[in-house]
Every structure is written in C-alpha cells, then in structure tokens.
Amino acid sequence: MGFGALIIGDEIIRGKRQDKHFPKLVELLAARGLVLDWVSYLGDDRPRLVETLKRSLAGDDVVFSFGGIGVTPDDHTRQAAAQAAGVPLVLHPEAEAEIRARFGVEITANRLQLGDFPAGCRIIPNSFNRIPGFSVGDHHFVPGFPQMAWPMVEWVLDTRYADRFHRRDETEQAILVWEGHEGMLLELMRRIERDYPGIVVFSLPSFGDETQGRHVELGVRGAHAQVAPAMAEIRAEVAGMSLAFSEK
Numbered sequence: 001m002g003f004g005a006l007i008i009g010d011e012i013i014r015g016k017r018q019d020k021h022f023p024k025l026v027e028l029l030a031a032r033g034l035v036l037d038w039v040s041y042l043g044d045d046r047p048r049l050v051e052t053l054k055r056s057l058a059g060d061d062v063v064f065s066f067g068g069i070g071v072t073p074d075d076h077t078r079q080a081a082a083q084a085a086g087v088p089l090v091l092h093p094e095a096e097a098e099i100r101a102r103f104g105v106e107i108t109a110n111r112l113q114l115g116d117f118p119a120g121c122r123i124i125p126n127s128f129n130r131i132p133g134f135s136v137g138d139h140h141f142v143p144g145f146p147q148m149a150w151p152m153v154e155w156v157l158d159t160r161y162a163d164r165f166h167r168r169d170e171t172e173q174a175i176l177v178w179e180g181h182e183g184m185l186l187e188l189m190r191r192i193e194r195d196y197p198g199i200v201v202f203s204l205p206s207f208g209d210e211t212q213g214r215h216v217e218l219g220v221r222g223a224h225a226q227v228a229p230a231m232a233e234i235r236a237e238v239a240g241m242s243l244a245f246s247e248k
Contacts, residue, residue: 001060001061001062001138001164002037002038002060002061002062003029003034003035003036003037003061003062003063003064004036004037004038004039004040004056004061004062004063004064005021005022005025005036005038005039005040005063005064005065005066006039006040006042006052006053006056006063006064006065006066007019007021007022007039007040007041007042007066007067008041008042008043008044008049008065008066008067008068008077008144009043009044009067009068009144010043010044010074012041012043012067013041013042013043014043019041020146021066021144021146021149022036022039024146024150025039025064025153028150028153028154028157029157032157032161032164032165032166033165033166033167033168034157034161034164034165034168035168035170037061038061040052044068044074044075044076045076046076046079046080046083049068049076049077049080049084050080050083050084051084053080053081053084053085053139054084056139057084057085057136057137057139060138061138062138062139062140062161063138063139063140064140064142064153064156065077065081065139065140065141065142066142066143066144066149067143067144068080068144069114069133069134069141069142069143070114070143071110071113071114077141078116078117078118078134078141081118081134081136081139081141082117082118082119085118085136087118087119087120088118088119089116089117089118089119090116090117090118090119091112091115091116092115092116092117092121092123092132092134094123094132095114095115095117095123095132095134096112096115098115098123098125098126098130098131098132099111099112099114099115099130099131100112101130102129102130102131114131115132117134118134118136120136121134121135121136122134122135123135124140124141124142124152124155124156125152125155126143126148126151126152127151127152127155128145128147128148128151129148131143131148133149133152135156135160138160140152140153140156169223169224170221170222170223170224171221171222171223171224171227172219172220172221172227173219173220173227173228173231173248174202174217174218174219174220174248175217175218175219175231175234175235175238175245175246175247175248176215176216176217176218176245176246176247176248177215177216177217177218177238177243177244177245178213178214178215178243178244178245178246179213179214179215179243179244180214180215180216180238180241180243181205181214181216182203182205182216184241184243185203185216185218185238188234188237188238189201189203189218192220192230192233192234195230195233196220196222196226196229196230198222198223198226199220199221199222199223199226199227199230200220200221200222201218201219201220201230202217202218202219202220202221203216203217203218203219204216204217205217217248218234218238218245219231219248220234
C-alpha cells in the first residue's frame with residue numbers, strides 16, 4: 001500500500017487558485033514517517049473522475065481526494081465516487097445527524113444533500129463546521145477548503161493508519177558539490193546504485209544565484225544501514241575529484 005492524492009477542481013487546473021494540498025499532505029505524512037507516492041490533478045469533469053476513481057479503487061493505495069464534494073453544479077466528486085464504486089448515492093444517517101446539528105431549524109433539502117454519499121461508506125468528521133467527508137474503502141474524500149480538509153486528513157491518518165507510522169526504514173543524506181555538474185558525477189552515481197541495491201541516488205543541479213554558486217545536490221535515500229556507507233564513498237570520491245563540497 002502506498003499513499004496517493006487526487007486534487008480536484010477547475011479552479012486549480014485553470015490557474016484561478018494555487019493548490020496548497022500537495023505540500024501540506026507531504027508534510028502531514030512525513031510527520032508520521034510516511035511518504036506520498038503519487039498525486040493527480042483533475043478538473044471538474046465527471047466522466048474523467050469516474051474513470052480515474054475506478055482505476056484507483058481497484059488498487060491497494062490509500063488515496064486522499066480533495067475538493068468537489070459540495071452540492072453546486074460544478075461539484076461531481078460524490079457522484080463520481082458512487083458511480084466508480086458501483087453503488088447509489090444515499091443520505092448517510094451519521095452525516096444527516098451532523099448536518100442537522102450544524103444547521104438546526106435552518107436545515108433545508110439542499111443542505112441535507114451534503115450528506116448524500118456512496119452507499120456503505122463511512123463519514124469523516126469535520127471539526128470546522130460539522131459537514132463531514134466520507135471514505136470508500138481506503139479512499140478518503142474531503143473538501144477543497146484547507147481549514148476543513150487538513151484536520152480531516154489528520155483524523156483519518158491517526159484513526160485508520162497509526163499502525164503504519166514510522167515503520168519505513170528510510171533515511172536520506174546529501175552533499176552540495178560546488179561548481180560541479182551531473183556529467184562529472186554520473187559514473188559515481190551509477191556505481192553507488194549498483195553496489196548498494198535498494199539505494200536511490202539523486203542529483204539536483206542548480207545554476208546558483210546571487211547568494212550561492214553553481215552546484216549539484218548529490219545524495220542517497222534508502223535503508224539506514226546502507227545510506228551511511230554509500231555517502232562515505234560518495235564523499236571520498238568527490239574529494240578525490242578535487243571538487244569542493246559541503247554537507248546539505
């Protein structure tokens with residue numbers, strides 16, 4: 001099981017709003033020793049949403065879906081999730097109770113539609129305004145509003161997946177190689193990956209700016225037991241090439 005994200009909304013795709021969910025989800029996962037494996041951005045197009053959700057529901061990943069669960073004509077996520085799962089939309093009794101508690105005597109039929117979820121799903125409580133999200137298997141659907149969505153994601157992680165926290169044997173180290181370029185380091189990178197199976201070697205080149213010169217961030221990611229010796233070899237090799245470097 002990996003972790004994925006669907007970030008939904010024409011306002012994102014068309015550039016009217018900037019997405020904030022991707023970096024925040026990375027942060028929330030990292031705080032729990034988890035990593036995000038993939039992210040997809042989708043507009044408010046129901047057929048495309050249905051096909052995307054059919055594929056992801058058939059997999060084993062934990063997926064967080066942001067946006068499109070309201071009741072305006074441009075919100076399609078609830079309907080798409082139900083269609084992809086092959087079930088009808090029904091008024092979830094727990095969602096109804098939350099919505100009625102939120103609006104009291106001001107309850108309306110339109111507001112109750114906010115609780116129309118795929119049959120058999122579970123609700124995700126919303127501490128901001130009590131309008132819940134919902135979960136279909138390991139797919140978790142939350143609003144597009146960050147102040148609502150992010151606490152809901154944390155609740156799902158802490159309630160459903162705490163047994164997976166900090167179990168990944170992974171660490172990362174890197175150095176900054178000054179005035180170098182990737183071509184000079186390519187054979188070293190290939191040799192480290194060959195000699196340390198399971199290690200990922202990465203390089204992030206930069207042309208520099210007014211505060212620092214041209215450099216390459218060169219590092220490795222993988223099991224704790226392999227990262228230290230792999231980086232020791234990299235440091236020794238880079239020093240032998242008479243290239244200056246500093247710790248990242």
